[in-house]
Amino acid sequence: MTVMSAPMTFAVPSLCSPHAVSSGTPTDHAGAAACCLLEIDRVSLRFGGIKALNDVSFDIRSGEIRAIIGPNGAGKTSMLNCINGFYRPSSGHIVFEGVRRTHTRPSIAARGGIARTFQNVALFKGMTVLDNIMTGRALKIRSGILKQLIRFGPALSEEIEHRRKVEEIIEFLEIQAIRKTPVGKLPYGLQKRVELGRALAMEPRLLLLDEPMAGMNLEEKEDMSRFIVEVNRTYRTTITLIEHDIGVVMNLSDRIVVLDHGCKIADGTPAEIKSNQQVIEAYLGVGG
Amino acid sequence: MLGIDPTKIAFFAEVLVSGLLSGVLYALVALGFVLIFKASGVFNFAQGAMVLVAGLALVRAFGWLEASMPFWLALPLAIIFAGAVMTGIAWAVERFVLRKLVNQTALTLFMATIGISFVLEGLGQQIFGAQVYKLDLGLPRDNLFALESLFDGGILLNKLDLWSAVLAAVLVAALVIFFQKTRMGRALRAVADDHSAAQSVGIPLTRVWFVVWTVAGLVAIAAASIWGSKVGVQFSLVFVSLKALPVIILGGLTSIPGAIVGGLLIGAGEKLAEVYLGPSVGGGIEQWFAYVVALVVLLVRPQGLFGDRIIERI
Numbered sequence: 001m002t003v004m005s006a007p008m009t010f011a012v013p014s015l016c017s018p019h020a021v022s023s024g025t026p027t028d029h030a031g032a033a034a035c036c037l038l039e040i041d042r043v044s045l046r047f048g049g050i051k052a053l054n055d056v057s058f059d060i061r062s063g064e065i066r067a068i069i070g071p072n073g074a075g076k077t078s079m080l081n082c083i084n085g086f087y088r089p090s091s092g093h094i095v096f097e098g099v100r101r102t103h104t105r106p107s108i109a110a111r112g113g114i115a116r117t118f119q120n121v122a123l124f125k126g127m128t129v130l131d132n133i134m135t136g137r138a139l140k141i142r143s144g145i146l147k148q149l150i151r152f153g154p155a156l157s158e159e160i161e162h163r164r165k166v167e168e169i170i171e172f173l174e175i176q177a178i179r180k181t182p183v184g185k186l187p188y189g190l191q192k193r194v195e196l197g198r199a200l201a202m203e204p205r206l207l208l209l210d211e212p213m214a215g216m217n218l219e220e221k222e223d224m225s226r227f228i229v230e231v232n233r234t235y236r237t238t239i240t241l242i243e244h245d246i247g248v249v250m251n252l253s254d255r256i257v258v259l260d261h262g263c264k265i266a267d268g269t270p271a272e273i274k275s276n277q278q279v280i281e282a283y284l285g286v287g288g
Numbered sequence: 289m290l291g292i293d294p295t296k297i298a299f300f301a302e303v304l305v306s307g308l309l310s311g312v313l314y315a316l317v318a319l320g321f322v323l324i325f326k327a328s329g330v331f332n333f334a335q336g337a338m339v340l341v342a343g344l345a346l347v348r349a350f351g352w353l354e355a356s357m358p359f360w361l362a363l364p365l366a367i368i369f370a371g372a373v374m375t376g377i378a379w380a381v382e383r384f385v386l387r388k389l390v391n392q393t394a395l396t397l398f399m400a401t402i403g404i405s406f407v408l409e410g411l412g413q414q415i416f417g418a419q420v421y422k423l424d425l426g427l428p429r430d431n432l433f434a435l436e437s438l439f440d441g442g443i444l445l446n447k448l449d450l451w452s453a454v455l456a457a458v459l460v461a462a463l464v465i466f467f468q469k470t471r472m473g474r475a476l477r478a479v480a481d482d483h484s485a486a487q488s489v490g491i492p493l494t495r496v497w498f499v500v501w502t503v504a505g506l507v508a509i510a511a512a513s514i515w516g517s518k519v520g521v522q523f524s525l526v527f528v529s530l531k532a533l534p535v536i537i538l539g540g541l542t543s544i545p546g547a548i549v550g551g552l553l554i555g556a557g558e559k560l561a562e563v564y565l566g567p568s569v570g571g572g573i574e575q576w577f578a579y580v581v582a583l584v585v586l587l588v589r590p591q592g593l594f595g596d597r598i599i600e601r602i
């Protein structure tokens with residue numbers, strides 16, 4: 001394979017190849033609106049001179065597992081940060097459940113049903129597993145501060161209801177034994193699991209997972225994969241997954257979008273991505 | 289009993305208790321620092337200025353109200369007024385300072401609080417006056433003798449100190465319940481641990497900051513009413529916060545129990561040192577004892593007794 005075989009990919013990094021294939025996702029907006037939970041519409045994000053995202057468009061359909069892959073620094077985490085409002089895109093729009101925005105805020109995204117985990121575990125170190133997961137219910141608690149204090153009537157039954165939900169998640173993730181353990185004391189793999197639990201406690205419509213299996217051994221990866229698939233099946237939760245382990249990605253996801261240097265270079269089913277020339281080159285470090 | 293003179297034990301107890309009681313006051317100011325540091329990572333230089341403004345608002349409103357209504361009505365109204373002033377300050381600080389400085393370094397935020405403290409000192413004295421105001425909240429001021437059955441003649445205590453301790457204990461208990469049992473309390477702890485994670489579950493940082501500064505403002509009212517009752521409401525209240533510094537260094541910047549225990553240790557330590565070591569080193573130990581302790585703690589255990597180890601990321 002010669003470098004010349006893909007003339008478009010060598011353009012200056014700030015320009016994306018017009019060839020960015022999007023098989024399976026026709027740019028038919030009228031049709032897409034009905035099916036899509038989230039639509040990324042020509043989003044760019046600049047940090048000083050760096051273009052972390054460059055005119056990226058793709059969509060996420062209700063109920064699917066959508067993977068975002070790409071080499072280090074491709075802009076995957078930045079994409080999630082735009083979706084849940086940590087970053088503000090320099091241009092473009094994000095349409096979530098039909099609402100079109102140029103940017104959002106984390107609290108608005110959370111209220112809208114977007115939950116996430118972080119590439120580097122971000123738990124509340126001083127709290128137990130139970131309390132950590134309980135914070136996921138923050139937005140769902142309704143009763144006022146006084147009622148919470150005296151735990152009377154509706155506030156009490158509300159608290160019980162939240163507890164029940166949290167216990168259900170703890171059971172689902174098979175972490176009953178460590179319910180009362182401060183999370184700082186847990187091994188990394190379990191911390192990632194608790195973080196997933198906290199996100200699930202929000203009963204999200206869209207779950208963003210940033211490298212949920214990074215640093216895990218094979219057995220832990222298998223467990224995590226199983227949880228992800230089960231969440232998707234049982235709760236019908238739409239999932240967006242960033243993951244470097246290509247094997248895992250090919251197994252889990254319905255569709256994959258590939259980023260490289262902030263540009264979308266491919267979009268399609270695992271089979272399509274596997275045979276995509278540009279993707280292969282990006283991963284082999286050619287042409288970038 | 290090992291041949292120790294009981295009057296000496298009684299004297300020791302007296303010194304110890306009076307030290308602990310003044311330690312309660314240090315703890316109260318230290319508490320304000322710790323609350324804000326925990327939730328927003330800001331070392332709030334303006335805590336002393338907040339105590340001053342709280343005291344001024346309270347004493348002036350109280351004096352004015354008392355002229356036209358009975359004491360029992362004037363006092364709560366004055367406290368409510370001071371509470372409103374502190375809430376307003378919290379709102380302004382969040383809206384015009386913290387919100388603009390999200391994601392700035394700790395040093396930038398610290399410098400900003402220095403600015404806030406000058407503004408508060410200036411505005412506070414401009415609006416409420418700059419004299420020394422006597423504050424009498426009706427707390428008893430006479431002395432009493434306790435434990436008379438144990439020691440001959442009992443030990444001498446000041447009632448105002450006792451009431452301060454009670455007030456501080458109630459305040460701390462209320463704070464603990466607030467932190468442990470309410471949604472807002474849980475949210476505060478979450479923000480203290482990890483800003484991004486807290487935001488991702490929908491906790492709005494800005495509202496949490498507002499609440500924390502308000503709570504710190506209310507704690508400042510408590511500190512101001514007690515200190516003000518003792519020494520009058522005046523500019524020197526600002527320097528009370530200087531005594532809180534060694535307390536939080538000893539107790540740990542991030543620990544509420546640390547602020548309490550640190551305050552008690554420093555309070556008792558400096559009184560005992562003054563009485564028992566003073567004569568042999570020429571006295572005046574009380575002035576610098578706390579700072580020497582803080583220095584030793586910084587050298588031996590920089591995170592303090594109860595604090596989290598702070599690892600500076602480079």
Ligand SMILES: Nc1ncnc2c1ncn2[C@@H]1O[C@H](COP(=O)(O)OP(=O)(O)OP(=O)(O)O)[C@@H](O)[C@H]1O
Nearest residue numbers: 047050052070071072073074075076077078079119
């Ligand atoms: N807050 C920020 N400030 C400045 N530059 C940033 C910031 N966040 C991301 N970047 C830059 O944007 C680019 C994309 O980073 P991003 O973290 O999104 O990559 P990624 O695909 O998640 O990589 P990885 O696989 O290593 O996690 C990088 O060049 C990074 O340095």
Ligand SMILES: [Mg+2]
Nearest residue numbers: 076077078119
């Ligand atoms: Mg990343």
